[in-house]
Amino acid sequence: MPTAADPLLLAAARRGDAAAVRDALDRGARVEARDPELRTALLLAVLGDHVAAARELVAAGADVNARDARHDSPWLATGVTGSVAMMRVLLAAEQGPDLTLRNRFGGISVIPAAERGHVAYVQAVLQETAIDVDHVNDLGWTALLEAVILGDGGRAHQKVVALLLAAGADRELPDRDGVTALAHAERRGFAELAALLRG
The missing domain is CATH 1.25.40.20 (Ankyrin repeat-containing domain)
Structure with a gap:
């Protein structure tokens, strides 16, 4: 009551x-x-x-x-x-x-953090929890894809992408249209992100 x-x-x-x-x-x-x-x-x-x-x-x-x-x-x-x-x-x-709880877009906490370029949070949640770095949301995007597709390609998103890759994110996982994070980075002219994704 x-x-x-x-x-x-x-x-x-x-x-x-x-x-x-x-x-x-x-x-x-x-x-x-x-x-x-x-x-x-x-x-x-x-x-x-x-x-x-x-x-x-x-x-x-x-x-x-x-x-x-x-x-x-x-x-x-x-x-x-x-x-x-x-x-x-x-x-x-x-x-x-x-850690598996999903938001209204089917994402877990690391995905919006990657989109927004929250470098310190992404680093901490990857290091201090067993969060699924390759979780796919309802849009068909992982944290890596979201950082590239919705990010601005700047330094914060470059650091986020580097952290996700270091944590074992699968760079080959495509979106629903079969487009990889690398292909998105190249399409958007994000040279630094593309270089990171090529390894």
């Missing part, structure tokens, strides 16, 4: 007030209370990169895999924000993240 403290918890998480999060929980707020979009307090904290507030919620047993109306979860959101500190807070949860 909802409690009077639930809105206080959600508001505190949204603004990143760790002390207010703790106070709301002490007042009886449900750690899995949800807003109208079905976002939990932990998801709100993750979206705002409020690490201290998230740490309080994880310590209280918040579910790092709880899905909202858009199929986002706290763990999946770390791939969007690229926050390594938040990733590590969630990895330390007693019930750790489900």
